[in-house]
Every structure is written in C-alpha cells, then in structure tokens.
Amino acid sequence: MTNESFDNLILELRRGVIVLAVLSQLEKEQYGYSLINGLREHNLEIDQGTLYPLLRRLESQGLLQSNWRIESDRPRRYYMLSNEGRKLLPRLKEEWAGIVSLMKKLL
Amino acid sequence: MSTNLIDTYVSEVGRRLPGKTRTDIEAEIRSILQDMVDERSQKTGKPVDEEMTLQVLKEYGAPEKVAATYTGERYLIGPRLYPVFALVLRIVLLVIGTLAAIGLGIAVYQMFGHPQNAFETILKAIANFGTSVMTALGNIVLIFAIMEWALFRAGVKVDVKGLPQIKEWDPRVLTKVSTPNQVKMGETIVETVGCFAAIVIFNFYPQIIGFTPSLNSVFENGTWSSVSFIPLLSQAFFHYVPFLSLVWSMTIILNIVLLRMGYWTILTRVSTICLKVFGILIAFAMLAVPSLVAVNTPALVSALGDAEGARILMTLLTQGVRVALRITIIGGCIDLIRAVYRMVTAVK
Numbered sequence A: 001m002t003n004e005s006f007d008n009l010i011l012e013l014r015r016g017v018i019v020l021a022v023l024s025q026l027e028k029e030q031y032g033y034s035l036i037n038g039l040r041e042h043n044l045e046i047d048q049g050t051l052y053p054l055l056r057r058l059e060s061q062g063l064l065q066s067n068w069r070i071e072s073d074r075p076r077r078y079y080m081l082s083n084e085g086r087k088l089l090p091r092l093k094e095e096w097a098g099i100v101s102l103m104k105k106l107l
Numbered sequence B: 001m002s003t004n005l006i007d008t009y010v011s012e013v014g015r016r017l018p019g020k021t022r023t024d025i026e027a028e029i030r031s032i033l034q035d036m037v038d039e040r041s042q043k044t045g046k047p048v049d050e051e052m053t054l055q056v057l058k059e060y061g062a063p064e065k066v067a068a069t070y071t072g073e074r075y076l077i078g079p080r081l082y083p084v085f086a087l088v089l090r091i092v093l094l095v096i097g098t099l100a101a102i103g104l105g106i107a108v109y110q111m112f113g114h115p116q117n118a119f120e121t122i123l124k125a126i127a128n129f130g131t132s133v134m135t136a137l138g139n140i141v142l143i144f145a146i147m148e149w150a151l152f153r154a155g156v157k158v159d160v161k162g163l164p165q166i167k168e169w170d171p172r173v174l175t176k177v178s179t180p181n182q183v184k185m186g187e188t189i190v191e192t193v194g195c196f197a198a199i200v201i202f203n204f205y206p207q208i209i210g211f212t213p214s215l216n217s218v219f220e221n222g223t224w225s226s227v228s229f230i231p232l233l234s235q236a237f238f239h240y241v242p243f244l245s246l247v248w249s250m251t252i253i254l255n256i257v258l259l260r261m262g263y264w265t266i267l268t269r270v271s272t273i274c275l276k277v278f279g280i281l282i283a284f285a286m287l288a289v290p291s292l293v294a295v296n297t298p299a300l301v302s303a304l305g306d307a308e309g310a311r312i313l314m315t316l317l318t319q320g321v322r323v324a325l326r327i328t329i330i331g332g333c334i335d336l337i338r339a340v341y342r343m344v345t346a347v348k
Helices: A003-025 A032-041 A048-060 A083-106 B002-015 B019-044 B050-060 B063-071 B082-113 B115-154 B171-175 B185-204 B216-221 B241-261 B266-288 B297-304 B307-347
Strands: A064-071 A074-081
Touching: A003 A032, A003 A048, A003 A083, A032 A048, A032 A074, A032 B019, A048 A064, A048 B019, A048 B063, A074 A083, A074 B019, B002 B019, B002 B050, B002 B063, B019 B050, B019 B063, B082 B115, B082 B185, B082 B241, B115 B185, B185 B241, B241 B266, B266 B307
Parallel strands: none
Antiparallel strands: A064 A074
C-alpha cells in the first residue's frame, strides 16, 4: 500500500469524527481561528479548507448559529451551537460512546 | 500593502463563488487571513510585511482550491442525471438511426432512374444523418446541462449512490400493484420516443411524408424514372410545426422528469394537462386552415394518368388529413379527461 493510500484511509477515519469534534468545542462562542487553535491544542489537526466550509454547512443545517462582531477594529465571525445543536450534541456523544465500545469489542 | 494583497486574494476566491454567498464568504476569509497574519507576526516578533502575507496566502491555498471547498464539485451532467441522460441518448440514437435508414432506403429507391447520381445521393444521406445526430446530441446535452444546473441551484441533496432520495423504497412495487400515483414507465417511454420521432421527422425529414401515387406508369413505360414522389403536406402545415415541436419537446422534458421521480405530483399532473390543452388548441387551429395538403389535382392527374381517379384521391387526401386531425383532437380530449380524472382521484 502506498503512503498516499494509507493517508487516504486515515483521512477517511478522521472524517467521521470531525463534525462531533467541532460541535463539542462550540458550546461557547468561538471564531474560526480560535477553534482551529483549540483543536490543535488537543492534537486534532484540521485544515482551514475543511473547517470553514464545514462550519457554514453546519449552520445551514441549523446546528450552529453565527454572528459578526467587530473587535479591535476588525470584524470577526463567531460561531456557537444553536438551540437545536445543543439538543443534538448529547445524543451524538451517546452515539459516539456506543461506537467506541462496539469497536473495542471488534478490535 | 499586505491588506491589498489579502483583498486581491479574497476577490480572486470570490470570483469563483456563486453570487448569493460570495460577499459573506469573502468577508469570512478576509477575517481569517488577517488573523493568521497577525498571529504569525506575534509568533515571530516581526511586523506584518508583504513577505509574511505572501507566506500565509501560499499556505492557505490557491484561490480555485479554496473556492472549490465551498461550492463542491460541479458537473455538466452529474451522477444523478447521467443514467437518464444515457437512456435518452440511446433512445434518440435508435430513432435517428432508424429514420436515417428509411431515408437512405428511399434515396436508393429514387436513384434507380439516375444511377449517375447514386454516389452523390448516398453521400448526401450520410451527411444528413451525421448532421441530425450532431444536432440531436447537442440539444440533449444542452437540455440535461440546464437541468443539472437547475438542480444544483436548488441544492437538491445527493445521497451516496448519486440519486436524490425522494421516495421510500417499497417492496410492493415488485408485485406491480399500480398505485394511482405511480408513473407508468412503459407508456411514458413510448410517448417520449413518439414525440422525439415526431420532432425529428417533421423537422428534419419532412420529405418522407408523402407517397408515390401509383406504380402504373412504371409498367406502362417500362422505366423507373416516371415514379414520382409527391410530398403530402403543404407550407401551411409546416407553419405549425414549430408550435408542435414545442409541445413535443416539453412533453419529452416532462416525461424525463416523471421517469426520474417515478410518481406523479400535482405539479406534474397540472403541467401534463396544460400541455395536452395546448396540443388540442394547435390541432383546432390547424383544422381551420383551408389547405394542409400540398398536392393538387392537376399534379395527381399527370401522375396517375386518370382524371376521375385523381379527383377521388384528392378528396380522400384533403378529407383524410382533416379526419386525422379530428381524431387527434378527440383522442386528445379523452386523454385530457383521463388526466384530470386521475388528478382528482389521486388528490383524495
């Protein structure tokens, strides 16, 4: 297996968890760049090319809400879980816990 | 100035974005880039300069790539429409091929009297076929590209297999129990092929519609050259062909949509009814035209060599075309009533 195919497999694996990871960090308001750094601190590397379109998509799905704020002379877009997102997050976490225990048994 | 660089970059990305979300995304990217540059300046302890901005922009990625992450893949004809496109293409090529074969047959038949033109005739027939195929292909691709664009704008979600999830899979479909809302595939395909054949014939091969009055003269004179082929329909008739073609084209489009969806909705039912009404109105208008037939008695006389027979045949033809129109109207009305009835019962 080439390096590239292996990397693709890893990417596929990670792709599944990104949404949950992102949602879990947005219980309080964050702007895009602070979110990336926050995830990086937890060793989850995420590319801007992936994150920002994802945030838009999640917002259009009603899970996030955003607003523009001017800080230090510059507008920034802040994202946060919407009401629906807050209702959904615990269910997603539960689902994830189920998957983890399932995989533990399989592996 | 580095802000100018960022602005230029942002508008390069924005250029490739759909109008609705462009300003919003541009503002977001600008804000992100400014944050990135600031952070780098803090980390390195150096002030923001052009070199630093260029570095950040390089890491962020080429404008096309960035824009693509927001728009997703664009297809001329995407995976959800492609199967239908392929189906339509096959049907169309089949029809054109058949008609071309008929046309070639007629050309060969007519050239028996002029063997010196044989090569030219065959060449012309092949060229004709080639042109029809190109035109048909071009039109079909155009129609499907427009549908793809429309679906893209509407944001129809595509599931894993590339088909829009519209209806739930019901195994009862297998027992062929026809629910009132189910589209009858067979009927629809036949109608589509019929409309397409009509469009091709009346627009590209009108000369087919005619007849050879009699082969009597052949036997009398012993040569094939006196076989005459008389086109049946007059200019007045062909005046209506564009309108008919429009109705046929729209019927084809509607049927493609129906085949795709698999079931009727109010919208599709109403559209069908409107198309049928339109068709009936055209047929009525055509009835009012005095002469749809291009033949006239003297021409028939010279072809048949029999005045009385010519007159009878002439009357038959003129009346025949009108009768055909009336039958079409009556059939259309029955069809219309059925469609309305189905709509009313389905709504309940």
